[in-house]
Amino acid sequence: MEAFIKGIPKAELHLHIEGTFEPKLMFEIAKRNGISIPFDSVEEIEKAYQFDCLQDFLDIYYQGARVLLTEQDFYDLTYSYLEKCAEQNVRHTEIMFDPQTHTERNVEFKTVISGILKACSDAEKRLGITSLLIMSFLRHLTEKEAFITLEESLPFKKHIKAVGLDSSEKGNPPSKFKHVFEASVKEGYIPLAHAGEEGDADYVWEALDILKIKRIDHGNKAMQDEKLVEEIIRRNIALTVCPLSNKALQVVPDLQNHPLKKMMNKGLKVTVNSDDPAYFGGQVNQNYLEIQKALHLSKQDIYELARNSFEYALLEEDTKRKYLTELEGFYKKNK
Ligand code: HPA
Numbered sequence: 357m358e359a360f361i362k363g364i365p366k367a368e369l370h371l372h373i374e375g376t377f378e379p380k381l382m383f384e385i386a387k388r389n390g391i392s393i394p395f396d397s398v399e400e401i402e403k404a405y406q407f408d409c410l411q412d413f414l415d416i417y418y419q420g421a422r423v424l425l426t427e428q429d430f431y432d433l434t435y436s437y438l439e440k441c442a443e444q445n446v447r448h449t450e451i452m453f454d455p456q457t458h459t460e461r462n463v464e465f466k467t468v469i470s471g472i473l474k475a476c477s478d479a480e481k482r483l484g485i486t487s488l489l490i491m492s493f494l495r496h497l498t499e500k501e502a503f504i505t506l507e508e509s510l511p512f513k514k515h516i517k518a519v520g521l522d523s524s525e526k527g528n529p530p531s532k533f534k535h536v537f538e539a540s541v542k543e544g545y546i547p548l549a550h551a552g553e554e555g556d557a558d559y560v561w562e563a564l565d566i567l568k569i570k571r572i573d574h575g576n577k578a579m580q581d582e583k584l585v586e587e588i589i590r591r592n593i594a595l596t597v598c599p600l601s602n603k604a605l606q607v608v609p610d611l612q613n614h615p616l617k618k619m620m621n622k623g624l625k626v627t628v629n630s631d632d633p634a635y636f637g638g639q640v641n642q643n644y645l646e647i648q649k650a651l652h653l654s655k656q657d658i659y660e661l662a663r664n665s666f667e668y669a670l671l672e673e674d675t676k677r678k679y680l681t682e683l684e685g686f687y688k689k690n691k
């Protein structure tokens with residue numbers, strides 16, 4: 357099973373580039389930028405990664421991102437993640453980035469996106485991995501601030517596929533961002549959002565009905581509401597589920613009690629993702645491995661999860677078909 361999971365072609369659809377920042381690289385970049393971080397060693401950093409809830413994590417995550425200043429920093433961060441993709445047979449990835457985490461510190465939008473894009477382009481040439489970008493608005497900030505970010509993104513519009521909504525969910529419902537999502541859609545961006553990670557089912561309803569999202573990041577709490585589950589299925593919307601993230605942020609008590617298999621049994625389209633792998637104890641393959649063990653998933657289940665990752669990717673149809681054919685070939689040989 358382990359070799360099957362490691363080898364199966366897959367896409368990652370829920371990944372924050374700032375959440376891939378490994379302690380070793382963080383030290384390196386902090387040193388070259390002359391920025392001090394409140395830790396003396398990699399071990400100390402890892403010990404600090406114990407979270408009671410989403411906010412607990414976010415406080416540390418934004419602190420880590422403070423050391424990122426130059427285009428080279430964003431390049432190194434992104435390329436390092438894409439190398440990990442290659443090792444895990446992640447064939448395609450949809451990378452979220454949080455411009456406001458950087459523009460708030462006077463790092464220009466252009467600096468952030470240029471470094472990320474260059475790494476993506478090099479990885480496509482050298483490693484054969486395709487990727488696209490999702491620009492996420494921070495929901496603890498105002499809608500007015502999101503509008504400024506939208507404006508800043510326009511010169512790079514052709515390099516950004518979608519908009520997302522992340523950060524502190526409770527108290528910041530999707531409806532807060534109704535107008536900026538409408539404006540984003542007018543610009544051609546596909547609307548996506550985190551919903552139902554800590555927020556209740558009504559936040560998922562709002563994300564569907566008010567923001568008109570095409571994919572739900574997390575969506576765990578949708579399981580509280582049978583009608584909502586039916587509606588998500590009716591609209592053929594996928595959930596980007598992140599098992600190790602859910603465990604680390606105590607969205608679930610343990611992986612044995614994770615709703616992933618129940619979601620699949622209900623007919624929801626589920627994918628497996630790492631969210632913030634440097635913080636939550638594993639890359640995407642580790643997420644597949646641990647959830648497989650905890651819930652006794654079969655090879656057929658793993659195949660279904662990998663297939664969803666391509667089916668619900670924001671890829672052009674021909675590229676999608678190419679990956680699905682590759683996946684079929686792997687499954688036939690290894691099932
Ligand atoms: O899991 C998450 N939830 C909300 N915001 C985030 N920003 C990075 N990771 C997350």
Ligand SMILES: [Zn+2]
Nearest residue numbers: 372522573631
């Ligand atoms: Zn996330």
